[in-house]
Amino acid sequence: xxxxxxxxxxxxxxxxxxxxxxxxxxxxxxxxxxxxxxxxxxxxxxxxxxxxxxxxxxxxxxxxxxxxxxxxxxxxxxxxxxxxxxxxxxxxxxxxxxxxxxxxxxxxxxxxxxxxxxxxxxxxxxxxxxxxxxxxxxxxxxxxxxxxxxxxxxxxxxxxxxxxxxxxxxxxxxxxxxxxxxxxxxxxxxxxxxxxxxxxxxxxxxxxxxxxxxxxxxxxxxxxxxxxxxxxxxxxxxxxxxxxxxxxxxxxxxxxxxxxxxxxxxxxxxxxxxxxxxxxxxxxxxxxxxxxxxxxxxxxxxxxxxxxxxxxxxxxxxxxxxxxxxxxxxxxxxxxxxxxxxxxxxxxxxxxxxxxxxxxxxxxxxxxxxxxxxxxxxxxxxxxxxxxxxxxxxxxxxxxxxxxxxxxxxxxxxxx
Amino acid sequence: xxxxxxxxxxxxxxxxxxxxxxxxxxxxxxxxxxxxxxxxxxxxxxxxxxxxxxxxxxxxxxxxxxxxxxxxxxxxxxxxxxxxxxxxxxxxxxxxxxxxxxxxxxxxxxxxxxxxxxxxxxxxxxxxxxxxxxxx
Numbered sequence: 001x002x003x004x005x006x007x008x009x010x011x012x013x014x015x016x017x018x019x020x021x022x023x024x025x026x027x028x029x030x031x032x033x034x035x036x037x038x039x040x041x042x043x044x045x046x047x048x049x050x051x052x053x054x055x056x057x058x059x060x061x062x063x064x065x066x067x068x069x070x071x072x073x074x075x076x077x078x079x080x081x082x083x084x085x086x087x088x089x090x091x092x093x094x095x096x097x098x099x100x101x102x103x104x105x106x107x108x109x110x111x112x113x114x115x116x117x118x119x120x121x122x123x124x125x126x127x128x129x130x131x132x133x134x135x136x137x138x139x140x141x142x143x144x145x146x147x148x149x150x151x152x153x154x155x156x157x158x159x160x161x162x163x164x165x166x167x168x169x170x171x172x173x174x175x176x177x178x179x180x181x182x183x184x185x186x187x188x189x190x191x192x193x194x195x196x197x198x199x200x201x202x203x204x205x206x207x208x209x210x211x212x213x214x215x216x217x218x219x220x221x222x223x224x225x226x227x228x229x230x231x232x233x234x235x236x237x238x239x240x241x242x243x244x245x246x247x248x249x250x251x252x253x254x255x256x257x258x259x260x261x262x263x264x265x266x267x268x269x270x271x272x273x274x275x276x277x278x279x280x281x282x283x284x285x286x287x288x289x290x291x292x293x294x295x296x297x298x299x300x301x302x303x304x305x306x307x308x309x310x311x312x313x314x315x316x317x318x319x320x321x322x323x324x325x326x327x328x329x330x331x332x333x334x335x336x337x338x339x340x341x342x343x344x345x346x347x348x349x350x351x352x353x354x355x356x357x358x359x360x361x362x363x364x365x366x367x368x369x370x371x372x373x374x375x376x377x378x379x380x381x382x383x384x385x386x387x388x389x390x391x392x393x394x395x396x397x398x399x400x401x402x403x404x405x406x407x408x409x410x411x412x413x414x415x416x
Numbered sequence: 417x418x419x420x421x422x423x424x425x426x427x428x429x430x431x432x433x434x435x436x437x438x439x440x441x442x443x444x445x446x447x448x449x450x451x452x453x454x455x456x457x458x459x460x461x462x463x464x465x466x467x468x469x470x471x472x473x474x475x476x477x478x479x480x481x482x483x484x485x486x487x488x489x490x491x492x493x494x495x496x497x498x499x500x501x502x503x504x505x506x507x508x509x510x511x512x513x514x515x516x517x518x519x520x521x522x523x524x525x526x527x528x529x530x531x532x533x534x535x536x537x538x539x540x541x542x543x544x545x546x547x548x549x550x551x552x
Contacts, residue, residue, distance in 0.1 A: 353480035355455045355522070359423060372456075385456030385479075414424055415433075415481075 313343030448536030
């Protein structure tokens with residue numbers, strides 16, 4: 001595919017749906033938003049859905065008998081079915097619960113399953129490319145239960161070491177928790193194979209899908225995940241909402257993680273019983289507007305098509321890898337083959353600190369991420385404190401990558 | 417122009433590329449190290465005193481341009497200063513030295529060296545008991 005090839009998506013039409021992309025970050029400096037792995041922008045249909053909820057049927061859910069509460073309850077409950085379908089969960093709402101974000105989804109599994117089921121003879125197998133949301137959480141479970149944490153390593157090119165995986169996932173493995181797409185390398189990990197290895201040992205198979213669900217078709221049943229976590233704000237949805245898919249059996253057996261209203265069936269002074277799935281995991285007034293907004297985001301993304309979004313991101317990454325490679329002193333982290341990675345590229349440039357790079361690219365209007373991206377142990381293994389990361393979504397163009405490259409050349413000149 | 421580019425004025429880049437008082441002292445009165453976890457900046461400073469006045473100073477470390485340039489600029493300012501005056505320094509003194517507006521996210525980079533010298537002096541005087549300084 002040549003540099004001149006046409007964009008797989010009609011980007012101009014898509015950009016019209018994102019009002020924020022019209023803004024400037026300084027006079028004559030239009031926004032070039034390349035920090036989508038941190039959070040994506042929000043299209044009009046999502047803004048409208050949330051606005052409509054607050055203007056027309058704002059009410060608490062589940063209990064009220066009045067019209068507004070009924071309308072809100074139906075919309076909020078239906079949103080669970082919508083998100084279940086979005087990731088291929090055939091059980092509908094009973095297999096899909098709303099949380100605050102991926103981090104809370106993983107903490108829920110760690111608390112509800114990990115703390116209750118694990119002991120000193122058990123191993124939690126995870127990877128060296130985990131986000132802190134998973135790594136720190138399982139560390140804590142290990143500390144409190146006496147279980148051992150094992151880390152599957154990665155190769156120089158940022159692929160998971162599957163020989164290592166086969167060795168580490170042995171008969172002691174009680175939980176295997178892996179990241180679907182690395183937020184630093186961009187690597188798409190072979191989760192279906194890891195699921196097989198986990199299930200051969202009767203381990204609970206947990207997947208962090210935060211960087212996968214927004215960018216590619218995901219089928220939790222094909223992966224055979226027992227639990228699968230993802231966030232709303234990285235898939236054109238609002239902040240404050242995330243999802244946890246769990247197999248019906250798994251969710252039925254686990255104890256609740258939060259207690260309070262909405263999650264109970266009946267309460268006496270002596271004891272309480274739990275509500276049906278998924279509500280037993282959603283204590284207190286839930287993120288109603290956000291749930292409705294997230295369902296609208298799922299519709300919006302499916303209208304474009306996740307195969308098309310994936311193709312578009314591959315097309316952008318291919319170009320970004322080529323253009324970045326033109327720069328002197330650049331090191332690109334992660335797989336060389338665009339097909340093996342999602343739409344993000346982390347790099348280091350000469351000895352220039354990532355925060356200096358991000359500050360100067362910002363002066364060009366280009367928003368990128370700089371730091372350890374919540375994967376500090378991974379950076380330590382690479383022997384670097386921080387990387388810069390450009391990440392793409394359906395509204396980005398190759399022209400925007402050119403602006404990034406100009407900004408990086410300017411940075412190099414300043415520091416030469 | 418946004419504050420981002422403005423932060424990288426000639427003076428800062430000059431001090432980053434050619435840091436003054438960079439290296440080690442043969443016989444320092446005290447040595448102290450600190451880090452800024454936000455950027456991963458690390459700096460170690462050697463201080464030599466004569467009658468509680470800083471007679472020479474040397475720093476080494478790595479990190480972003482703002483942290484390293486601040487250390488260089490501050491080191492020049494500190495020579496001849498007595499410890500009481502060192503204690504009185506605040507973040508405005510550093511931003512004045514840098515001569516630019518520092519964005520809120522980067523202020524911890526700018527004040528790292530200042531805090532290391534202040535904490536080092538307090539440890540020397542027996543007023544503080546810490547292993548190393550952090551600007552978190």
